[in-house]
Amino acid sequence: MKRWGGLMLMLVLCAVRLSAQQDVLVVINGEKFTCAEYRDFCVRKGMSAQTVDTFIDYKLKANAARHIGLDTLSSFRSFMDSCRHGLSSFFLMEQNGSSVYGARLKKPLVSSRVLVSHLFQYIPQNVTANRLRACETRMDSLHDAICSGRIKFEEAVKMYSQEKDSFWISTLDMPVEFEQVAFALPEGQVSAPFFTPQGIHIIKVLLRKSFPLKSHSEWRGRSGGGHVMKNVLDSLKREYHFLPDEAGVSDFLANGFTEKNLFSLNGKLYSGEDIASFVQSYPASPKRQLDGFIAKTVLSYADLQLVKTCPDYNLRLRAYADSLLCQSITERVLGARLQTDTAGVKDYFNRNRKDYRWPETRFEGIVLHCTSKRVGRKVKKFLKKIPADEWQDAIRLGVNAEEQVVAQVEQGLFVPGENRYVDDVVFKKSEALPLTGFPYVLVLGEKKKGPECWDEVGNRLWNDYRNYREFCWIEDLRSKAKVEINQEALKTVNIH
Numbered sequence: 001m002k003r004w005g006g007l008m009l010m011l012v013l014c015a016v017r018l019s020a021q022q023d024v025l026v027v028i029n030g031e032k033f034t035c036a037e038y039r040d041f042c043v044r045k046g047m048s049a050q051t052v053d054t055f056i057d058y059k060l061k062a063n064a065a066r067h068i069g070l071d072t073l074s075s076f077r078s079f080m081d082s083c084r085h086g087l088s089s090f091f092l093m094e095q096n097g098s099s100v101y102g103a104r105l106k107k108p109l110v111s112s113r114v115l116v117s118h119l120f121q122y123i124p125q126n127v128t129a130n131r132l133r134a135c136e137t138r139m140d141s142l143h144d145a146i147c148s149g150r151i152k153f154e155e156a157v158k159m160y161s162q163e164k165d166s167f168w169i170s171t172l173d174m175p176v177e178f179e180q181v182a183f184a185l186p187e188g189q190v191s192a193p194f195f196t197p198q199g200i201h202i203i204k205v206l207l208r209k210s211f212p213l214k215s216h217s218e219w220r221g222r223s224g225g226g227h228v229m230k231n232v233l234d235s236l237k238r239e240y241h242f243l244p245d246e247a248g249v250s251d252f253l254a255n256g257f258t259e260k261n262l263f264s265l266n267g268k269l270y271s272g273e274d275i276a277s278f279v280q281s282y283p284a285s286p287k288r289q290l291d292g293f294i295a296k297t298v299l300s301y302a303d304l305q306l307v308k309t310c311p312d313y314n315l316r317l318r319a320y321a322d323s324l325l326c327q328s329i330t331e332r333v334l335g336a337r338l339q340t341d342t343a344g345v346k347d348y349f350n351r352n353r354k355d356y357r358w359p360e361t362r363f364e365g366i367v368l369h370c371t372s373k374r375v376g377r378k379v380k381k382f383l384k385k386i387p388a389d390e391w392q393d394a395i396r397l398g399v400n401a402e403e404q405v406v407a408q409v410e411q412g413l414f415v416p417g418e419n420r421y422v423d424d425v426v427f428k429k430s431e432a433l434p435l436t437g438f439p440y441v442l443v444l445g446e447k448k449k450g451p452e453c454w455d456e457v458g459n460r461l462w463n464d465y466r467n468y469r470e471f472c473w474i475e476d477l478r479s480k481a482k483v484e485i486n487q488e489a490l491k492t493v494n495i496h
Helices: 002-023 035-045 052-067 074-096 098-104 129-148 153-160 176-184 225-239 246-255 272-281 286-309 311-334 342-351 373-383 388-399 420-425 459-479 487-491
Strands: 024-028 031-034 110-122 167-169 194-196 199-212 261-265 268-271 362-370 407-414 440-448 483-485
Touching: 024 035, 024 052, 024 487, 031 035, 031 052, 035 052, 035 167, 035 311, 052 311, 052 459, 052 483, 074 225, 074 286, 074 311, 110 129, 110 153, 110 176, 110 311, 129 153, 129 199, 153 199, 153 459, 167 176, 176 194, 176 199, 225 286, 246 261, 246 272, 246 286, 261 272, 261 286, 268 272, 272 286, 286 311, 311 459, 342 459, 362 373, 362 388, 362 420, 373 388, 373 407, 373 440, 388 407, 420 440
Parallel strands: none
Antiparallel strands: 024 031, 024 483, 110 167, 110 199, 194 199, 261 268, 362 407, 362 440
């Protein structure tokens, strides 16, 4: 019997170990990432078929940020403290609050998820005033261009945003400033620029869905929230065996300080020495100071228990940290310095010039409508001595300087079908009659298959160059990392 019992124990241990191995999806430099974390990443990105390579790139960026210490900055710690407070309140209410007040609510509650896309610029906490004003001015200009129809929101995101993917959010998924705008914005509309601790955003709500909450505690106490949190605290006090010390409490309430013990949690004592620093940062009556210190201590203790016992809490907190770290290091690597790298853009254009050829030949030049053939010959001879980008000014000041206009000008880059005179003379497509009073037409310039200089391409080139630099960066990160993918585990991941 002992032998059979030992064999059964070995089989159980092997099954548990095999299950744990199957749950691990990716191992990066020895660090394990689970299927649950990958699934959460895909859901947050709003994609049903997100590739695991994108998840790996995301983790490599976050780990690179940690490697250079971005997670030690005070701005990062402050942001994470805010996230931790919001998350712990939600999870603690979920675990302790529903039985307290859920029976009072008769009809089921619903919550919302919104699919958003945002035009986003990360702003570091140590940004200079000039840089901040420049970023704000740029976003205001983009907002004006979107509202006036000069550029579509989707095009602006593709060209200018540091985060290009749309994503679903629920409550507690984003900073409160972001949520307030997203949940109030009608579907299909674009917000004005606004700030969060991460940077500046312009968002568009693409889709909105309502769904029933799993429990009333997910309501987060939007009605009577203070009462709910008090009940959660009372529940936690009972769970952690909170015991007040009447003598110490009376001494503190009478004098505002004490050297005696105040209370204990699970047998650990908290004294007047422990509350002293809290009192200095919380000016109030001794009663409110004591209540505040007890609440802070109980919730901090509960946070530690969440870290130990709640995988979902740790998963979401880690997602917040990785998201901010990715944005921070991306701004460092591909941010403002890249936007002024004209030498790099020029070199990239020269190496990829064929990618920017136009689908059809164009004509760059000038169309002259002259009062006579003699005027036309004179203007043509005059323009030979002047650079093409100065032709219009030269005609205005040198040819039409007197009261009588002897030549009208059309200059630019023309595609077939755009100008009837270019179509007639250059592309031989149709015959064009001269303008009244200007019987002689002269067309000067040359055909082009594509731009000859990088600055003729515009935003598309800058966007391609940024994507190229990001590709090189990711390739470098991957070359230095050891990545293992559990293909069997990947097959089991379902994204809904």
